[in-house]
Amino acid sequence: PTLVVGLSLSRLTPLPPDFSGLSLGEPLLFQFISWLIFGSVPEGLSVNLHPMGFAAWFGLLATALNLFPIGQLDGGHLTYAVFGKRSTFITLCMLCITALLTFWSRSWVVWAILLAVMLVVFGPRHPPTLDEDLPLDRSRQIVGLMALVILVLCFTPIPIEPFELIKNP
Template sequence: MPALFLGLYLSRVVPLPEDFVGMSLGEPLLFQWAAGLTWGAAPEGYTLNLHPVGLAAWLGLLLTALNLFPIGQLDGGHIAYAVLGRRSTAVSLGATVTVVALVFLSASWIIWAVLMIAMLVFLGPRHPRTPDEHVPLDTRRLLLAAVAAAIFVVCFTPAPFSPLDLVAQP
Protein backbone atom coordinates (compact mmCIF):
# COMPACT_ATOMS: atom_id res chain seq x y z
CA MET A 1 0.00 0.00 0.00
CA PRO A 2 2.71 2.56 0.77
CA ALA A 3 4.36 1.86 -2.61
CA LEU A 4 1.00 2.29 -4.36
CA PHE A 5 0.34 5.68 -2.78
CA LEU A 6 3.95 6.82 -3.26
CA GLY A 7 3.91 5.71 -6.90
CA LEU A 8 0.63 7.49 -7.55
CA TYR A 9 1.87 10.63 -5.78
CA LEU A 10 4.99 10.66 -7.98
CA SER A 11 2.90 10.10 -11.15
CA ARG A 12 1.60 12.93 -13.31
CA VAL A 13 -1.68 13.63 -15.08
CA VAL A 14 -0.81 14.44 -18.70
CA PRO A 15 -2.77 15.11 -21.91
CA LEU A 16 -3.39 11.95 -23.92
CA PRO A 17 -2.16 12.55 -27.49
CA GLU A 18 -4.91 12.13 -30.07
CA ASP A 19 -2.72 9.83 -32.15
CA PHE A 20 -1.64 7.69 -29.18
CA VAL A 21 -1.13 4.02 -30.03
CA GLY A 22 -0.35 1.66 -27.19
CA MET A 23 -1.66 -0.29 -24.27
CA SER A 24 -3.47 0.83 -21.16
CA LEU A 25 -3.30 -0.93 -17.82
CA GLY A 26 -6.44 -2.34 -16.26
CA GLU A 27 -7.23 -0.80 -12.91
CA PRO A 28 -8.05 -3.05 -9.96
CA LEU A 29 -10.52 -1.60 -7.45
CA LEU A 30 -7.74 -0.91 -4.94
CA PHE A 31 -5.79 1.01 -7.60
CA GLN A 32 -8.90 3.00 -8.56
CA TRP A 33 -9.59 3.92 -4.94
CA ALA A 34 -5.97 4.92 -4.29
CA ALA A 35 -5.80 6.96 -7.53
CA GLY A 36 -9.08 8.66 -6.65
CA LEU A 37 -7.76 9.60 -3.21
CA THR A 38 -4.44 10.78 -4.65
CA TRP A 39 -5.52 12.56 -7.84
CA GLY A 40 -9.29 12.54 -8.14
CA ALA A 41 -10.82 11.91 -11.55
CA ALA A 42 -8.64 12.70 -14.58
CA PRO A 43 -10.22 15.26 -16.91
CA GLU A 44 -11.45 14.11 -20.32
CA GLY A 45 -8.53 13.66 -22.72
CA TYR A 46 -5.99 13.22 -19.93
CA THR A 47 -4.34 10.14 -18.49
CA LEU A 48 -2.14 9.25 -15.56
CA ASN A 49 1.50 8.85 -16.57
CA LEU A 50 2.42 6.21 -14.00
CA HIS A 51 5.73 6.56 -12.15
CA PRO A 52 7.88 3.37 -12.07
CA VAL A 53 7.08 2.92 -8.35
CA GLY A 54 3.38 3.08 -9.24
CA LEU A 55 3.91 0.55 -12.02
CA ALA A 56 5.68 -1.77 -9.57
CA ALA A 57 2.77 -1.41 -7.14
CA TRP A 58 0.28 -2.12 -9.96
CA LEU A 59 2.27 -5.24 -10.86
CA GLY A 60 2.20 -6.23 -7.17
CA LEU A 61 -1.62 -6.03 -7.24
CA LEU A 62 -1.72 -8.15 -10.40
CA LEU A 63 0.59 -10.80 -8.90
CA THR A 64 -1.36 -10.80 -5.64
CA ALA A 65 -4.57 -11.54 -7.55
CA LEU A 66 -2.79 -14.24 -9.54
CA ASN A 67 -1.46 -15.84 -6.35
CA LEU A 68 -4.96 -15.91 -4.85
CA PHE A 69 -6.47 -17.96 -7.68
CA PRO A 70 -7.72 -21.27 -6.19
CA ILE A 71 -5.22 -23.47 -8.01
CA GLY A 72 -2.88 -26.13 -6.59
CA GLN A 73 0.06 -24.77 -4.61
CA LEU A 74 -0.79 -21.08 -4.99
CA ASP A 75 -1.93 -19.34 -1.81
CA GLY A 76 -5.48 -19.32 -3.17
CA GLY A 77 -5.19 -23.10 -3.67
CA HIS A 78 -4.05 -23.55 -0.07
CA ILE A 79 -6.95 -21.42 1.18
CA ALA A 80 -9.50 -23.23 -1.01
CA TYR A 81 -8.19 -26.60 0.20
CA ALA A 82 -8.31 -25.51 3.84
CA VAL A 83 -11.92 -24.37 3.48
CA LEU A 84 -13.27 -26.95 0.99
CA GLY A 85 -10.99 -29.96 1.32
CA ARG A 86 -10.85 -32.20 -1.73
CA ARG A 87 -13.73 -30.26 -3.31
CA SER A 88 -11.18 -27.50 -3.99
CA THR A 89 -10.10 -29.40 -7.12
CA ALA A 90 -13.56 -28.87 -8.61
CA VAL A 91 -13.29 -25.17 -7.74
CA SER A 92 -9.89 -24.97 -9.49
CA LEU A 93 -11.22 -26.60 -12.63
CA GLY A 94 -14.49 -24.66 -12.50
CA ALA A 95 -12.70 -21.32 -12.15
CA THR A 96 -10.47 -22.16 -15.12
CA VAL A 97 -13.40 -23.27 -17.31
CA THR A 98 -15.29 -20.10 -16.35
CA VAL A 99 -12.38 -17.82 -17.28
CA VAL A 100 -11.84 -19.66 -20.58
CA ALA A 101 -15.56 -19.31 -21.35
CA LEU A 102 -15.38 -15.58 -20.57
CA VAL A 103 -12.81 -15.22 -23.38
CA PHE A 104 -15.67 -15.87 -25.82
CA LEU A 105 -17.58 -12.92 -24.34
CA SER A 106 -14.61 -10.55 -24.20
CA ALA A 107 -11.08 -11.02 -25.50
CA SER A 108 -9.82 -9.07 -22.49
CA TRP A 109 -10.00 -12.29 -20.44
CA ILE A 110 -7.39 -14.02 -22.65
CA ILE A 111 -4.48 -13.10 -20.37
CA TRP A 112 -6.13 -14.68 -17.31
CA ALA A 113 -7.19 -17.74 -19.33
CA VAL A 114 -3.64 -18.33 -20.58
CA LEU A 115 -2.20 -17.83 -17.08
CA MET A 116 -4.73 -20.18 -15.46
CA ILE A 117 -4.22 -22.90 -18.05
CA ALA A 118 -0.44 -22.58 -17.63
CA MET A 119 -0.80 -22.81 -13.84
CA LEU A 120 -2.99 -25.90 -14.14
CA VAL A 121 -0.45 -27.53 -16.45
CA PHE A 122 2.59 -26.68 -14.34
CA LEU A 123 1.08 -26.79 -10.82
CA GLY A 124 -1.79 -29.19 -11.33
CA PRO A 125 -5.35 -28.65 -10.10
CA ARG A 126 -5.02 -30.77 -6.96
CA HIS A 127 -3.69 -29.74 -3.62
CA PRO A 128 -1.71 -32.44 -1.80
CA ARG A 129 -3.47 -34.05 1.14
CA THR A 130 -2.66 -32.85 4.63
CA PRO A 131 -2.52 -34.91 7.82
CA ASP A 132 -5.14 -32.77 9.59
CA GLU A 133 -7.56 -32.13 6.73
CA HIS A 134 -10.41 -33.72 8.70
CA VAL A 135 -10.20 -30.98 11.37
CA PRO A 136 -12.71 -28.20 10.60
CA LEU A 137 -11.50 -24.61 10.49
CA ASP A 138 -12.33 -22.36 13.40
CA THR A 139 -14.14 -19.05 12.95
CA ARG A 140 -10.90 -17.05 12.95
CA ARG A 141 -9.46 -19.04 10.05
CA LEU A 142 -12.72 -18.87 8.10
CA LEU A 143 -12.64 -15.10 8.60
CA LEU A 144 -9.06 -15.01 7.27
CA ALA A 145 -10.23 -16.94 4.20
CA ALA A 146 -12.96 -14.33 3.67
CA VAL A 147 -10.36 -11.54 4.02
CA ALA A 148 -8.19 -13.28 1.40
CA ALA A 149 -11.21 -13.46 -0.93
CA ALA A 150 -11.80 -9.73 -0.40
CA ILE A 151 -8.13 -9.01 -1.15
CA PHE A 152 -8.50 -10.99 -4.39
CA VAL A 153 -11.54 -8.91 -5.37
CA VAL A 154 -9.82 -5.54 -4.81
CA CYS A 155 -6.57 -6.64 -6.54
CA PHE A 156 -8.17 -8.33 -9.58
CA THR A 157 -8.76 -6.66 -12.93
CA PRO A 158 -10.48 -8.54 -15.78
CA ALA A 159 -8.22 -6.95 -18.40
CA PRO A 160 -4.71 -6.30 -17.06
CA PHE A 161 -3.61 -4.93 -20.44
CA SER A 162 -5.91 -3.38 -23.04
CA PRO A 163 -4.86 -2.30 -26.52
CA LEU A 164 -6.02 1.24 -27.20
CA ASP A 165 -5.44 1.15 -30.94
CA LEU A 166 -3.23 -1.58 -32.35
CA VAL A 167 -4.04 -0.80 -35.98
CA ALA A 168 -2.87 2.61 -37.15
CA GLN A 169 -5.56 4.61 -38.90
CA PRO A 170 -4.51 6.06 -42.29
Protein backbone atom coordinates in the same frame (compact mmCIF):
# COMPACT_ATOMS: atom_id res chain seq x y z
CA PRO B 1 2.67 1.98 0.76
CA THR B 2 4.26 1.36 -2.66
CA LEU B 3 0.97 1.99 -4.45
CA VAL B 4 0.36 5.24 -2.57
CA VAL B 5 3.92 6.51 -3.10
CA GLY B 6 3.99 5.33 -6.73
CA LEU B 7 0.73 7.07 -7.59
CA SER B 8 1.79 10.18 -5.66
CA LEU B 9 4.91 10.38 -7.84
CA SER B 10 2.84 9.86 -11.01
CA ARG B 11 1.52 12.77 -13.05
CA LEU B 12 -1.57 13.58 -15.07
CA THR B 13 -0.58 14.18 -18.68
CA PRO B 14 -2.62 15.09 -21.76
CA LEU B 15 -3.08 12.34 -24.32
CA PRO B 16 -1.80 13.16 -27.82
CA PRO B 17 -4.62 13.56 -30.39
CA ASP B 18 -3.92 10.26 -32.18
CA PHE B 19 -2.62 8.22 -29.25
CA SER B 20 -2.47 4.45 -29.42
CA GLY B 21 -0.74 2.09 -27.03
CA LEU B 22 -1.47 -0.26 -24.17
CA SER B 23 -3.79 0.52 -21.31
CA LEU B 24 -3.36 -1.12 -17.92
CA GLY B 25 -6.50 -2.40 -16.24
CA GLU B 26 -7.14 -0.81 -12.88
CA PRO B 27 -8.01 -3.03 -9.92
CA LEU B 28 -10.47 -1.58 -7.39
CA LEU B 29 -7.69 -0.77 -4.91
CA PHE B 30 -5.71 1.03 -7.63
CA GLN B 31 -8.81 3.00 -8.69
CA PHE B 32 -9.55 4.03 -5.10
CA ILE B 33 -6.01 5.22 -4.31
CA SER B 34 -5.83 6.99 -7.68
CA TRP B 35 -9.11 8.76 -6.92
CA LEU B 36 -7.80 9.83 -3.49
CA ILE B 37 -4.70 11.32 -5.10
CA PHE B 38 -6.04 12.73 -8.39
CA GLY B 39 -9.81 12.87 -7.97
CA SER B 40 -11.76 12.19 -11.16
CA VAL B 41 -9.33 12.24 -14.08
CA PRO B 42 -10.71 14.64 -16.73
CA GLU B 43 -11.36 13.47 -20.29
CA GLY B 44 -8.22 13.71 -22.43
CA LEU B 45 -5.84 13.23 -19.50
CA SER B 46 -4.16 10.06 -18.34
CA VAL B 47 -2.19 9.03 -15.28
CA ASN B 48 1.42 8.69 -16.43
CA LEU B 49 2.62 6.05 -13.98
CA HIS B 50 5.88 6.53 -12.15
CA PRO B 51 7.99 3.31 -12.23
CA MET B 52 7.11 2.72 -8.56
CA GLY B 53 3.41 3.00 -9.47
CA PHE B 54 3.91 0.46 -12.25
CA ALA B 55 5.68 -1.87 -9.81
CA ALA B 56 2.72 -1.54 -7.44
CA TRP B 57 0.28 -2.25 -10.29
CA PHE B 58 2.25 -5.38 -11.17
CA GLY B 59 2.26 -6.36 -7.48
CA LEU B 60 -1.55 -6.16 -7.46
CA LEU B 61 -1.67 -8.36 -10.57
CA ALA B 62 0.71 -10.90 -9.01
CA THR B 63 -1.29 -10.89 -5.76
CA ALA B 64 -4.54 -11.55 -7.64
CA LEU B 65 -2.92 -14.37 -9.60
CA ASN B 66 -1.50 -15.90 -6.42
CA LEU B 67 -4.96 -15.90 -4.80
CA PHE B 68 -6.59 -17.95 -7.58
CA PRO B 69 -7.61 -21.41 -6.35
CA ILE B 70 -4.92 -23.46 -8.08
CA GLY B 71 -2.81 -26.19 -6.46
CA GLN B 72 0.13 -24.80 -4.50
CA LEU B 73 -0.71 -21.12 -4.96
CA ASP B 74 -1.92 -19.35 -1.80
CA GLY B 75 -5.44 -19.38 -3.24
CA GLY B 76 -5.14 -23.14 -3.69
CA HIS B 77 -4.11 -23.57 -0.05
CA LEU B 78 -6.98 -21.37 1.14
CA THR B 79 -9.55 -23.09 -1.07
CA TYR B 80 -8.38 -26.51 0.11
CA ALA B 81 -8.51 -25.40 3.75
CA VAL B 82 -12.09 -24.17 3.36
CA PHE B 83 -13.54 -26.73 0.91
CA GLY B 84 -11.28 -29.78 1.27
CA LYS B 85 -11.20 -32.18 -1.67
CA ARG B 86 -13.94 -30.19 -3.40
CA SER B 87 -11.29 -27.55 -4.12
CA THR B 88 -10.21 -29.47 -7.26
CA PHE B 89 -13.74 -29.08 -8.67
CA ILE B 90 -13.66 -25.36 -7.81
CA THR B 91 -10.29 -25.00 -9.60
CA LEU B 92 -11.56 -26.70 -12.75
CA CYS B 93 -14.82 -24.70 -12.73
CA MET B 94 -12.88 -21.45 -12.37
CA LEU B 95 -10.65 -22.37 -15.30
CA CYS B 96 -13.66 -23.35 -17.46
CA ILE B 97 -15.45 -20.09 -16.63
CA THR B 98 -12.34 -18.10 -17.51
CA ALA B 99 -12.00 -19.99 -20.81
CA LEU B 100 -15.67 -19.32 -21.62
CA LEU B 101 -15.22 -15.62 -20.83
CA THR B 102 -12.62 -15.43 -23.61
CA PHE B 103 -15.49 -15.92 -26.09
CA TRP B 104 -17.32 -12.96 -24.53
CA SER B 105 -14.28 -10.67 -24.52
CA ARG B 106 -10.80 -11.27 -25.89
CA SER B 107 -9.40 -9.39 -22.92
CA TRP B 108 -9.94 -12.52 -20.79
CA VAL B 109 -7.34 -14.33 -22.91
CA VAL B 110 -4.57 -12.89 -20.70
CA TRP B 111 -6.11 -14.45 -17.59
CA ALA B 112 -6.88 -17.71 -19.39
CA ILE B 113 -3.26 -18.05 -20.49
CA LEU B 114 -1.87 -17.13 -17.05
CA LEU B 115 -4.21 -19.57 -15.31
CA ALA B 116 -3.54 -22.37 -17.81
CA VAL B 117 0.21 -21.97 -17.26
CA MET B 118 -0.31 -22.04 -13.48
CA LEU B 119 -2.50 -25.13 -13.81
CA VAL B 120 0.20 -26.91 -15.83
CA VAL B 121 2.96 -25.87 -13.40
CA PHE B 122 1.11 -26.51 -10.13
CA GLY B 123 -1.63 -28.95 -11.16
CA PRO B 124 -5.30 -28.75 -10.17
CA ARG B 125 -5.02 -30.80 -6.99
CA HIS B 126 -3.80 -29.80 -3.58
CA PRO B 127 -1.84 -32.43 -1.62
CA PRO B 128 -3.64 -33.88 1.41
CA THR B 129 -3.06 -32.40 4.85
CA LEU B 130 -2.17 -34.27 8.04
CA ASP B 131 -5.71 -34.04 9.41
CA GLU B 132 -8.29 -33.75 6.63
CA ASP B 133 -11.26 -33.73 9.01
CA LEU B 134 -10.14 -30.90 11.28
CA PRO B 135 -12.64 -28.03 10.82
CA LEU B 136 -11.49 -24.43 10.53
CA ASP B 137 -11.96 -22.29 13.61
CA ARG B 138 -13.59 -18.86 13.38
CA SER B 139 -10.31 -16.92 13.05
CA ARG B 140 -9.17 -19.06 10.11
CA GLN B 141 -12.54 -18.64 8.41
CA ILE B 142 -12.07 -14.87 8.76
CA VAL B 143 -8.60 -15.17 7.19
CA GLY B 144 -10.19 -17.00 4.23
CA LEU B 145 -12.79 -14.25 3.86
CA MET B 146 -10.09 -11.55 4.07
CA ALA B 147 -8.16 -13.33 1.29
CA LEU B 148 -11.29 -13.24 -0.87
CA VAL B 149 -11.64 -9.50 -0.22
CA ILE B 150 -7.98 -8.98 -1.16
CA LEU B 151 -8.54 -10.93 -4.39
CA VAL B 152 -11.50 -8.71 -5.28
CA LEU B 153 -9.50 -5.54 -4.51
CA CYS B 154 -6.46 -6.66 -6.55
CA PHE B 155 -8.20 -8.30 -9.53
CA THR B 156 -8.79 -6.58 -12.85
CA PRO B 157 -10.69 -8.41 -15.58
CA ILE B 158 -8.62 -6.69 -18.28
CA PRO B 159 -4.98 -6.51 -17.13
CA ILE B 160 -3.61 -5.16 -20.41
CA GLU B 161 -5.63 -3.83 -23.32
CA PRO B 162 -4.78 -2.11 -26.59
CA PHE B 163 -5.89 1.52 -26.44
CA GLU B 164 -6.55 3.87 -29.31
CA LEU B 165 -7.79 7.41 -28.95
CA ILE B 166 -10.03 8.21 -31.88
CA LYS B 167 -10.25 11.90 -32.52
CA ASN B 168 -13.73 13.15 -33.34
CA PRO B 169 -13.74 15.07 -36.66
